[in-house]
Amino acid sequence: MAIRILLRVAEKEFLNARRDTRIIAISIIFTLLALGIAYFGSAPTGMLGVRGFDVTVASLVSLSIFIVPLVALLLGYDAIVGEDEMGTLGLLLSFPVTRAEVLMGKFIGLSTILFLSTAMGYGLAGIVIALAAGIEELGSYLVFIATSVLLGMVFLSLALFLSAISGQKSRAVFGAISIWIFFVIIYDLILLGLMIFTKGALGTKVFSLLLMLNPTDAFRLLNLLGLEVMRTSLGLATLIPEAYSSMVFALALAVWVIAPLLGAIVVFRKRDY
Amino acid sequence: MKMIEIESLSKDYGPIKAVDDVTLSIEEGEVFGLIGPNGAGKTTLIKILVGLSRQTSGRIFIDGVRDGGRFKDVRRKIGYLPENVAFYENLTASETLRFFARLKGVPFEKYRGMLETVGLDAGEKKVKKFSKGMRQRLGLAVALLGDPRILIFDEPTSGLDPRGVREFQRMIKNLKEEGVTVVLSSHILGEVQEVVDRIGIMNNGRIIASGSFRELLETVGLRCIITATLSIPDESVVEEMLNAGAEEAFLDGARLKITCANRDMAKILAGLAGVKLKDLEIKEPSLEDVFLKYIEEKREGGGSQWP
Structure with missing residues (x-):
């Protein structure tokens, strides 16, 4: 795999998407939501105003779970099938590039956009928090930003897989929406139902494994386990075995990035265009 | 080779x-x-x-x-220009050419003038504003990258x-x-x-x-048709044309109509050089005629008499 080609494709992807007004609009919305959460995050406790990083992270985790996967899916769902429908893919693949290079280049380019959107949105909020409440627990906040990008990369990887297997853009859109609904909304309901149905017979190990099968849960736990206040107040310490450290959940997210990406490369290499 | x-x-x-x-x-x-x-x-x-x-x-x-x-x-x-060529809408023509030059591993500077070569003087304009003809010209420039x-x-x-x-x-x-x-x-x-x-x-x-x-x-047997308007109608010209290789020649008033194979046309025109003409019209079969003949034959027979 030639790094030169990867970078060229990534650069093109970045340049083309950067000028896409939808992406710019999403970045702005991201920033506004992050700032809003930082300010109104503790409203349920009857207080308004910017709180410390630990409290903000707890609120922003939920925002990330809703928004970051959506942005990533939106960025990646048409990366392959969209280019195929538009007619640019044939020309691109007729050049001296391998399909793996094209796919990885797209992944790198789109991940860069995702990184910048996330860093801009949360970074700006972070500055406001630091100015208002100090830099205590800043580490948790930085971990949260990094893992948000990682969560985005998971869904970007899924989006590219979807884009590689879909023959039509409309099917890729449907697939992207389905993936989002399943992982962000339905999966936890199923898990809850399973726990009720089995009357808690599932052991904590099995339960933790099931959580890792959902990248949004892995992301949530990765962040909340790092916050002592959340670990105790939410009872996570009793639910998640000691052996399942943050690293285990980070590893789960990494596997979630790699597996769909490899699947996408395999499918992409076999297809006719 | x-x-x-x-x-x-x-x-x-x-x-x-x-x-x-x-x-x-x-x-x-x-x-x-x-x-x-x-x-x-x-x-x-x-x-x-x-x-x-x-x-x-x-x-x-x-x-x-x-x-x-x-x-x-x-x-x-290989340089390839696909049917209905399309480009990344948000890139300019120059950026597009630079991107593909880099993919091919050739210096963009060497091919910067390619846009002018193909008659495109809108290098800094975004591709989404291009007409179909302009896209086609950009496609040609991209295909020619790297010689x-x-x-x-x-x-x-x-x-x-x-x-x-x-x-x-x-x-x-x-x-x-x-x-x-x-x-x-x-x-x-x-x-x-x-x-x-x-x-x-x-x-x-x-x-x-x-x-x-x-x-x-030659294979499909389509013939050339020459129509010459003679200044002085003369039956002996018909004989001359048949001797020169015409498959068919006849006089209709002052109009001499000749049918011949493409390979014999030069000889027939040489024969007409000595004849005083008011007008000359030559109808050669085109590739379209040849193509249609082949396709029609395929449709009618399912097979072909041609190799």
Whole structure:
């Protein structure tokens, strides 16, 4: 795999998407939501105003779970099938590039956009928090930003897989929406139902494994386990075995990035265009 | 030297044979025209050549490399202009050219002038504002990046105005002089006839005929028709024309009508040189006539009397 080609494709992807007004609009919305959460995050406790990083992270985790996967899916769902429908893919693949290079280049380019959107949105909020409440627990906040990008990369990887297997853009859109609904909304309901149905017979190990099968849960736990206040107040310490450290959940997210990406490369290499 | 060799190539899409047992070879420096009705399999064949699709069976050699279109090193030697070429809408023409130059591993600076070469003076304009003709010109510039030894054009003049078509034809002739092998697929047969050395006619996935235009013309037996208006009607001219090789010649008032094979036309015109004429009209069969004759024959007979 030639790094030169990867970078060229990534650069093109970045340049083309950067000028896409939808992406710019999403970045702005991201920033506004992050700032809003930082300010109104503790409203349920009857207080308004910017709180410390630990409290903000707890609120922003939920925002990330809703928004970051959506942005990533939106960025990646048409990366392959969209280019195929538009007619640019044939020309691109007729050049001296391998399909793996094209796919990885797209992944790198789109991940860069995702990184910048996330860093801009949360970074700006972070500055406001630091100015208002100090830099205590800043580490948790930085971990949260990094893992948000990682969560985005998971869904970007899924989006590219979807884009590689879909023959039509409309099917890729449907697939992207389905993936989002399943992982962000339905999966936890199923898990809850399973726990009720089995009357808690599932052991904590099995339960933790099931959580890792959902990248949004892995992301949530990765962040909340790092916050002592959340670990105790939410009872996570009793639910998640000691052996399942943050690293285990980070590893789960990494596997979630790699597996769909490899699947996408395999499918992409076999297809006719 | 054979630049492209295709042996018993087939491509199936389920029960449909898009390309059916095609065997063909194209010499280095040759301009080969691939013509056929819609759905004949031309684009599928071209896509297999450039490595976008895989054949179901058969072999392709490009510059001696089996299935060369799939390999990066071979693709470096190929320039390809797809049918309905499209580009990244948010990039300018210069950015587009720079991107593809870098992909091919050639310095953009060397090819910066390519946009002017193809008659595009909108380098800093975003592609989304381009007309179809402008996109086509940009496509030509991209195809010419890296001075490829093989150029594959699928409907290259689609969207070009008559001046653009003429420029394209001139460019093909120049490329041929430089020894570049060109494969040209087009519906506009008059344009193909102008520039190609050999033609392959595709129908229902098969190459039903191939050869130079003259060879194809002879094979289908289409004739030239010469109508000469004589200043002084003279029956002896009819005899002279028949002796010169005309298959048929008769006088209708002052109008002498002659039917002849294309190869005999020079002799007949030489014979007419000594005759005082008021008017002369020559009607030669075009590639379109040849093509239609082949296709009609295929439709009527299911098979063909031609090789």
